[in-house]
Amino acid sequence: MVEPVVRAALLEDLGRAGDITTDAIIGACHPERNAVIPSEVEGQRKSISAEIVARKPGRVAGLGVAELAFTLLDPGFQFERLRPDGSDVEARETVARLNGSARTLLSAERTALNFLCRLSGVATATRALVRAVEGTGAAIACTRKTTPGLRSLEKYAVRVGGGRNHRFGLDDAVLIKDNHIVAAGSVAEAIERVRRAVGHLVKIEIEVDTLDQLREVLSIGGVDAVLLDNMTEAQLREAVKLAGERVVLEASGSVNLESVISSGSITHSAPALDFGLDFLS
Amino acid sequence: MVEPVVRAALLEDLGRAGDITTDAIIGACHPERNAVIPSEVEGQRKSISAEIVARKPGRVAGLGVAELAFTLLDPGFQFERLRPDGSDVEARETVARLNGSARTLLSAERTALNFLCRLSGVATATRALVRAVEGTGAAIACTRKTTPGLRSLEKYAVRVGGGRNHRFGLDDAVLIKDNHIVAAGSVAEAIERVRRAVGHLVKIEIEVDTLDQLREVLSIGGVDAVLLDNMTEAQLREAVKLAGERVVLEASGSVNLESVISSGSITHSAPALDFGLDFLS
Amino acid sequence: MVEPVVRAALLEDLGRAGDITTDAIIGACHPERNAVIPSEVEGQRKSISAEIVARKPGRVAGLGVAELAFTLLDPGFQFERLRPDGSDVEARETVARLNGSARTLLSAERTALNFLCRLSGVATATRALVRAVEGTGAAIACTRKTTPGLRSLEKYAVRVGGGRNHRFGLDDAVLIKDNHIVAAGSVAEAIERVRRAVGHLVKIEIEVDTLDQLREVLSIGGVDAVLLDNMTEAQLREAVKLAGERVVLEASGSVNLESVISSGSITHSAPALDFGLDFLS
Amino acid sequence: MVEPVVRAALLEDLGRAGDITTDAIIGACHPERNAVIPSEVEGQRKSISAEIVARKPGRVAGLGVAELAFTLLDPGFQFERLRPDGSDVEARETVARLNGSARTLLSAERTALNFLCRLSGVATATRALVRAVEGTGAAIACTRKTTPGLRSLEKYAVRVGGGRNHRFGLDDAVLIKDNHIVAAGSVAEAIERVRRAVGHLVKIEIEVDTLDQLREVLSIGGVDAVLLDNMTEAQLREAVKLAGERVVLEASGSVNLESVISSGSITHSAPALDFGLDFLS
Amino acid sequence: MVEPVVRAALLEDLGRAGDITTDAIIGACHPERNAVIPSEVEGQRKSISAEIVARKPGRVAGLGVAELAFTLLDPGFQFERLRPDGSDVEARETVARLNGSARTLLSAERTALNFLCRLSGVATATRALVRAVEGTGAAIACTRKTTPGLRSLEKYAVRVGGGRNHRFGLDDAVLIKDNHIVAAGSVAEAIERVRRAVGHLVKIEIEVDTLDQLREVLSIGGVDAVLLDNMTEAQLREAVKLAGERVVLEASGSVNLESVISSGSITHSAPALDFGLDFLS
């Protein structure tokens, strides 16, 4: 499922004319024809080595995606992972060793690093939040505030960072929000409509703003989880007491809870984790 | 060119089953059939209004993309821009007013905001850098460190932020790096090979690490721009003196120069600018 | 989400050369040029009327899909639904009235009916099963035994027939089968691994063959539903007693239960419901 | 040509998150990270064996398609055909032996069987009709009433069942129907327009309802085949006498004829032939 | 069916960054932001007029395709055809009048003309051949030597030029060549295999090099057409006598015959017919 995304990223970078710098310099030149004809070049198959090195400390995610950027251009390209996804690395630590044609290395480098840096950035941001709630019993979950086109990969990076995945889309779980309740007329009617419509393998979550709404939801029943929106820490503690084991509680944006905390920023605003590609001579 | 990207993002969110929450609640329910059949619902065409409001100050970019998320689902959806792309907005400022079916509003909201927040984040980060070099004669340019699949949109956001675009890909300009020079044998040979290979409408840039390399490049000629990598501010000042009007100088990561400064972080690590969608009752 | 499927079906039928019969007959012929040039023909815009008529009694599903087959070829085509999806129709009942160019009618007719007949066949087969369990408290659910490429549409037809949807794919709910248990080493370990891995909005179902396995699952807890495979009616009754309200029970292939009964045949072997298109003169 | 259809079916089943059950159970779990990271798992490469077994008697079609479902996920997967396409198998007969990773087996199983069961169902239904007309000199042909997206595969299954293929689409042969004749003004004019328009390698068939129309067509000439619609067996016999060797006669829905009999039901309503996948321990 | 081809051609020309010249010049410039933001520009909606004018005499084909290039960019664009496809025009004759935004005109012009010039070139080359055989009873047909990706359009242009279409691909008619006969063992066996395999709506043609082979084919029967390869005019005349009305004869590369003459050059080597776009002020 990842392949089309990586292939599209390579094409986005190669454009119509391909890597014209590398073609011109590594391709052989037939002076009498005044033309460079890349595909005839013997030299381009000479293999060179390189390493992917972390420039900053963080958690690695996306080595398999980075590998694809090279192997889609050249199936024989060697990509050896020294530190697997999920490893915590220091600055200057080597995470993979590469061997293949200079042409492939130069043409796929940027695409590979764009994926690796972004996904490791998401994993690193998630790890930081996970550590911040360590010992509280709370878990960190991502939201649907992901980069268009990269949702599955970013959800993967969140798992690598120790977080949990919330919905992958509008279709794999129900989340009843304010406007749904307004449209239905009441909380009870909204829950009832949903339960009548969805299959028995779909979970139902409802968003509430107040403890009174939470009490109403709990008395009605029929939901699997409740999203507590914008509550103070005191309210959240009270909510945990009210809910007991009956439903999963989820809070947006706060910590220190025995619940799930969902965060959009770990996907939409995580700074990329810097990796570089160093050629070995 | 933007449409396929937005369409893919909508499908990524709607998945196989669509917006099951909204279908269940806004779709009519035929109790005797125990089924919700979305397409038969009269109610779903009732229109409601909403606003897109900035939650933080910043520069707006991507309103046209956000609009597409709604109009691709419903061509009759009304999306009125109150502040155009390129506007600097305050927190709580309304940038667009929306009117259309509740179903469309609820189903496209997240996709629209995901684009708007990311692109405005890029524009805002760019604007900050542009202001930092104001008066120095330097310009800010982006790199190829962009989000896979979103390069054209992020390049657009950089322009909206007052920055300039560097290469869109490996094929629209030449950039000779260390490894190309090693492969060619010398700076002179690398430039010569490139000039023989590329057309007369392609610009040529070369990366140098030292002032000696810059002098060598200037004496050889034949390049349009030089990328000064990792130089101190003193070296950069000297470089500006050496180059004069002959080539465009570009520095990575430093400021205070009469040159172009290229920055990867404005695309790969810009935090999203927060926008929300408020329903009007 | 339906549009690409219908568009692909039209192209599958039109092939490279299009509807050559209709082009030849309705296109104007320039005798002096010995050629038919379809796009120049005035006559082709003359509109005619037709009706879609049920040839057999059943439940209608897919009128919106059938409509798309015509409107994708000609956005101005008129398609008036007389009986909405979910209606139970008799043989010879008219379900839609059509008006548009003869060319569009003739070229899209087969594609439109192929969808309508298949989806109505699924809805009709589902309705029959739903009626068979009426009063038992059991619900009818479909499986993943669907036609490749048409899963979402067939799942929709099941809902129209009064059934409920099981998983849409391998990714929206967990179903632990024999081989998963073997791989994990025990039921308890399988459930534990799953609970550690999936998010809090994903439901977990486990398949059991015996009442002992059911008891084990119930004592372990942590699952939302249990699939009872190949049990006798007596075993099923006992299972209902054992489970109480704690989990949803699902049986494959049997009836007369207060549970969910999943059936592959309503999607993979439902005979198409016959509809025809009659031209009105 | 089959590959994109199988790939799309796999993606339809794997969705955004993939086979979450198998990932959770067969993937290794890093307890200290509270995360499952599938791509790091050594265990997932351990190979297991399985068999595809017929649950009902019938004719096998689609083993190559089923094989693709496994090999597209894992090119090294072993799929040994024991009974080739076109074989008549008994219930409980093994048609293929499989060997590969448990992950691939579990994730591709349903998609592979969905194709195999459907295509074998079409071949089996066709075989039954072919046997019913054995000795009559009639052949069985399919129509364009096929499953959207699967036409080429279902046409193949019809051939495997001993049937013949009618048109693959609107573009590879002419079929003049009632409404074409009305539009042209007369049978003669319709045939004339078609003959002027289409190339010399396109066959022309015309549909008639009465023996008088058949006589008219035969006296005009210029067609390769005549489709006899809704005729009694007596009329059909008379038609055979009238036509002699001059044209191919085709009847819809009747048997016992020296002609071609076209049947939509062998594709649109053939029940799937049940196959299962049994793991070998 | 034409739309995806035209859309792909537009994207091939617009690339990642779009029409940067027109964006820069017609887009409004916000001096204080040092940026051009195309989507905010009022001026871009100002409409201008232009004409498509033939630069050389020839037969027009492809105006509908050219129109699509403009209307896909801007659905409101006005494209009035003054001379329909199939018209014979003189140099400097206007074939269409255009009205729309300067941006659309400038961005789509090249793509529109690329299609129009090529297809008109094919029609013009076909017309020349058709005229050369006028009065001989021979028809001109194209082959499968077409431009990859444009086969349907070039086949259309051949019809507009007065020619007839041969096979559209390997799948819509049988053509038995030398190597097929070698593989089958004999002409009779090749024809027999084909007749057993293909449906009754598929025509069968066989290629022969000598009159003896033609006699053999005629004595075997069962084919609809014979392709006479590389025969002299005398041999061709003899062939016409031998075949009589029994089969269609087709010759490659020769004229003056009562048969069909197939020509690859009308598609693979037709020079484009020159059209230009003149702006009206």
Added chain:
Amino acid sequence: MVEPVVRAALLEDLGRAGDITTDAIIGACHPERNAVIPSEVEGQRKSISAEIVARKPGRVAGLGVAELAFTLLDPGFQFERLRPDGSDVEARETVARLNGSARTLLSAERTALNFLCRLSGVATATRALVRAVEGTGAAIACTRKTTPGLRSLEKYAVRVGGGRNHRFGLDDAVLIKDNHIVAAGSVAEAIERVRRAVGHLVKIEIEVDTLDQLREVLSIGGVDAVLLDNMTEAQLREAVKLAGERVVLEASGSVNLESVISSGSITHSAPALDFGLDFLS
């Protein structure tokens, strides 16, 4: 980047039913089943040899593309290049030796040759122009008048023929034409707007009709190249003198100049270079 184009061309030729002639003749026939089942055939793997032979003298371009047509159908197909791209061949010279299954050879032959003949035709036409200007200091460049869908390949063929590439699209260089100048109000304003909008790695060319316009452009500065449209040879000589080293001069349609000459005809009207495929027995 070439693979999708070749794959699409193969599918365009194979259609829905594939190579029915080869399937019927090389596929094994099960007489008792009255059906041909291609995938069961042992014989189809028997390999045969063939050669690609030039029928006319010219320059070879596109052997790699031709090879792909065979290897996409059968990855094990052997394609040995005897003369590389860029070779000048005589009539009857063999350029490649092929070995593989008869099925692959017969099914991919036409697609492979369609690419090879067209691209070699472009290279041959380019070579002729390059030779015509030999010694003048002028270079030959192609334009955007290319075949829709084949631009990158035709640009490659131009390079193989010794020519240089002009813009690949509207987005990789600026070309200011008449209408842009009109829209901007003046030459100076047009250049100014462009320079403000585009990045520092984009070249700027402007089209002029008169020597006065050239003088104006030179006095303004800021452009990299000037396109001299429709000038006499005397004017062109004067232009060369005026411009000196300051800008690159480009002429459309004339020769004998120390400048770049752009030609649309080398791509849009180059006759295909004839190659054939001869089977070796």
